[in-house]
Amino acid sequence: MMAHNHEIRLCGFGGQGIILAGYIIGQAATIYEGVNAVFTQDYGPEARGGACRADVIISDQPVNYPYVENPSVLVALSQSGYDKYYRDVDPDIPVIIDEDLVTPDRTAGNPILTVPAWRLAGELGRVAVANVVMLGFFAGATDFISPDAIKKSILASVPKGTEELNTNAFERGFTHAQKTKG
Amino acid sequence: MTTDRAHLEGEFFMSGDEACAEGAISAGCRFFAGYPITPATEIAERMSDRLPEVGGTYIQMEDELASMAAVLGASWGGVKAMTATSGPGFSLMMENIGLGLMMETPCVVANVQRAGPSTGLPTLVAQGDMMQARWGSHGHYSIIALSPSSPQEVYDHAIKAFNLSERFRLPVLVMTDGAVGHMYEKVVIQPRDKVHIVPRRKPKVPPGEYRPYEPDADLVPPMANSGEGYRFHVTGLTHDERGYPAMDAEAQDKLIRRLVEKVEKYSEEIIEMEEDGIDGAGVVICAYGITARVSLIAMERARSEGISVGMLRLVTVWPFPQKRIAEIARQVKAFVVPEINYGQISLEVERSAGGAAKTILVPHMGGAVHDPQVILEAIRQAAK
Numbered sequence: 001m002m003a004h005n006h007e008i009r010l011c012g013f014g015g016q017g018i019i020l021a022g023y024i025i026g027q028a029a030t031i032y033e034g035v036n037a038v039f040t041q042d043y044g045p046e047a048r049g050g051a052c053r054a055d056v057i058i059s060d061q062p063v064n065y066p067y068v069e070n071p072s073v074l075v076a077l078s079q080s081g082y083d084k085y086y087r088d089v090d091p092d093i094p095v096i097i098d099e100d101l102v103t104p105d106r107t108a109g110n111p112i113l114t115v116p117a118w119r120l121a122g123e124l125g126r127v128a129v130a131n132v133v134m135l136g137f138f139a140g141a142t143d144f145i146s147p148d149a150i151k152k153s154i155l156a157s158v159p160k161g162t163e164e165l166n167t168n169a170f171e172r173g174f175t176h177a178q179k180t181k182g
Numbered sequence: 183m184t185t186d187r188a189h190l191e192g193e194f195f196m197s198g199d200e201a202c203a204e205g206a207i208s209a210g211c212r213f214f215a216g217y218p219i220t221p222a223t224e225i226a227e228r229m230s231d232r233l234p235e236v237g238g239t240y241i242q243m244e245d246e247l248a249s250m251a252a253v254l255g256a257s258w259g260g261v262k263a264m265t266a267t268s269g270p271g272f273s274l275m276m277e278n279i280g281l282g283l284m285m286e287t288p289c290v291v292a293n294v295q296r297a298g299p300s301t302g303l304p305t306l307v308a309q310g311d312m313m314q315a316r317w318g319s320h321g322h323y324s325i326i327a328l329s330p331s332s333p334q335e336v337y338d339h340a341i342k343a344f345n346l347s348e349r350f351r352l353p354v355l356v357m358t359d360g361a362v363g364h365m366y367e368k369v370v371i372q373p374r375d376k377v378h379i380v381p382r383r384k385p386k387v388p389p390g391e392y393r394p395y396e397p398d399a400d401l402v403p404p405m406a407n408s409g410e411g412y413r414f415h416v417t418g419l420t421h422d423e424r425g426y427p428a429m430d431a432e433a434q435d436k437l438i439r440r441l442v443e444k445v446e447k448y449s450e451e452i453i454e455m456e457e458d459g460i461d462g463a464g465v466v467i468c469a470y471g472i473t474a475r476v477s478l479i480a481m482e483r484a485r486s487e488g489i490s491v492g493m494l495r496l497v498t499v500w501p502f503p504q505k506r507i508a509e510i511a512r513q514v515k516a517f518v519v520p521e522i523n524y525g526q527i528s529l530e531v532e533r534s535a536g537g538a539a540k541t542i543l544v545p546h547m548g549g550a551v552h553d554p555q556v557i558l559e560a561i562r563q564a565a566k
Contacts, residue, residue, distance in 0.1 A: 027195035
């Protein structure tokens with residue numbers, strides 16, 4: 001009895017919105033897609049700059065063990081996060097990186113999907129939405145959750161007045177994924 | 183006073199800590215006094231947002247001693263009250279939890295357990311306060327403690343805890359932990375009219391005839407709130423039915439027996455547990471809180487190896503389900519008891535089993551949950 005299971009690991013440094021991105025994915029799965037999800041997090045005592053990790057397990061079965069054991073995807077927005085976690089990922093598992101922030105270990109063999117999330121967010125006028133660009137890319141590059149559910153979850157989670165900016169950020173990332181797929 | 187958001191309703195993606203606060207609000211809690219401490223801070227944080235929205239009062243106190251004292255005072259003022267803390271704060275609350283037990287004061291204390299002793303591992307999970315929950319305040323008493331293993335259950339337990347505290351007139355403990363407290367899952371918040379609420383039992387006699395510690399047939403005395411015209415005295419000293427200090431062995435005997443028996447006599451009504459595949463099993467895992475979830479993985483793996491293993495999940499930890507454990511002990515070879523401490527509830531399992539089955543402790547010193555493989559290995563050994 002194998003559950004339809006996706007284990008998503010996001011990492012970066014504090015202040016990049018990694019934890020919020022994990023929350024958004026978990027909320028998208030449970031509230032907007034109607035499947036089970038558990039979101040756990042790990043971060044240091046610093047307000048910004050420390051290493052942080054967000055793990056989300058999505059399943060059509062109840063999730064008993066709440067921690068990621070075998071990631072189905074790794075999303076890395078910082079070199080230190082990548083260095084810490086890429087060895088836990090099987091060689092056939094895709095790794096999504098911000099190409100301007102992470103230099104991957106090509107010998108690891110993982111398919112590397114790249115998006116300049118930070119740069120694209122800067123072009124939209126706010127690097128703060130780099131995490132949402134990444135979520136857009138994630139939605140376009142994987143089929144774990146519907147893009148629509150992720151979009152709804154983003155809009156339910158961001159501050160009032162920033163809906164348009166965040167929608168644009170999502171679309172930028174999503175379109176980039178479509179282009180990458182060709 | 184605003185009541186717009188008086189009762190959230192529907193499905194939310196929420197942490198165990200946030201769910202604890204929402205459960206309290208659903209139960210009618212309108213007073214929180216506390217002191218922030220990780221991993222329990224989010225309960226206080228959410229209460230500080232929510233209580234003003236429902237016409238309640240949030241106070242950040244100078245420390246945990248004062249927090250617990252304020253909670254008792256609020257309860258005597260007629261308001262459902264709670265606090266939330268973690269290990270070091272729980273230690274500081276022990277004195278006034280004892281006062282709450284002695285004065286028979288309904289209230290709820292949530293302990294989001296982290297690894298100790300002392301300041302230990304501030305953000306990281308443990309289940310090391312289970313015996314402190316039972317015996318942490320001095321003197322002999324009975325206590326009620328619940329152990330949720332998901333955010334949804336934290337929400338449900340917060341409501342249940344308030345109901346039990348009103349029904350039996352004592353502080354009720356929600357013994358959650360850092361893993362469940364910081365974990366996010368879907369939480370369903372019930373519509374207000376669907377939430378079962380146990381109201382405070384009020385005196386049926388006029389003020390002049392009220393004896394504050396004269397129990398009903400079920401050993402629980404009705405409770406008049408201050409300000410309702412009833413004049414009475416409450417104290418931490420041993421007291422008679424009028425509430426006045428009575429400094430002798432007879433009064434002590436009468437009071438302590440009642441404080442213990444009002445819970446123990448109704449333990450069957452209080453105790454809740456979840457069983458899976460116990461009939462015909464050779465080995466039964468007995469676990470609670472986050473560890474019960476982790477144990478399910480070990481159980482699945484053991485079953486796939488052909489080992490017949492069942493699960494007894496303790497939902498209520500105190501009072502302890504000793505009768506059920508004794509029954510199971512006569513049918514199985516061994517209990518496997520994983521817990522994030524060096525053996526606390528396992529001692530109760532061993533005592534309750536009375537030698538009829540082995541008890542195998544799978545300890546973890548805290549800071550993380552068990553590796554399911556370690557529990558699996560213990561199940562394999564137990565099944566031999």
